[in-house]
Amino acid sequence: MRVALDTSFLVYAEDINDRHRRDVARDIVCRLPRNETFLPVQVLGELFHVLTRKAKRRAEDAREAVLGWRDAFAPADTSYAALLSAMDLVVAHKLRIWDAVILATAAEANCRLLLSKDMQDGFTWRGVTVVDPFAASTHPMLDAVLSDASPE
Numbered sequence: 600m601r602v603a604l605d606t607s608f609l610v611y612a613e614d615i616n617d618r619h620r621r622d623v624a625r626d627i628v629c630r631l632p633r634n635e636t637f638l639p640v641q642v643l644g645e646l647f648h649v650l651t652r653k654a655k656r657r658a659e660d661a662r663e664a665v666l667g668w669r670d671a672f673a674p675a676d677t678s679y680a681a682l683l684s685a686m687d688l689v690v691a692h693k694l695r696i697w698d699a700v701i702l703a704t705a706a707e708a709n710c711r712l713l714l715s716k717d718m719q720d721g722f723t724w725r726g727v728t729v730v731d732p733f734a735a736s737t738h739p740m741l742d743a744v745l746s747d748a749s750p751e
Contacts, residue, residue: 600744602636603705605715606645615654620733630745637675639704675708712740
């Protein structure tokens with residue numbers, strides 16, 4: 600099952616904000632299938648911004664972190680069609696534009712899951728279900744992905 604990661608998930612994995620969520624995020628990262636996990640390019644850009652602005656990391660260090668994520672999981676480019684779909688999501692579902700771009704890009708990459716703390720848990724659009732990986736109970740789809748993953 601294909602999975603996309605949202606900026607909020609990577610922020611926690613980068614040890615910004617909350618140590619418990621950092622541990623959960625890093626455990627999930629280790630168990631995700633490498634060839635079935637994608638990073639919308641929008642996420643990588645947002646992560647760079649958070650690392651340099653909120654976490655006050657040097658741009659060089661933030662760049663290395665982003666490139667490390669890019670090396671771990673395949674980037675998913677934003678197409679013009681994804682942008683059009685994102686605008687439709689904003690109009691129909693009142694999502695913020697950049698969240699909508701991430702969701703639309705995940706759909707174009709044929710992902711079934713989008714791991715996000717910031718979007719509505721359980722929201723499904725074009726076959727992509729948003730799952731909060733930090734929820735009290737693990738979503739069955741995430742559980743299936745993690746139980747199917749072979750340890751690396």
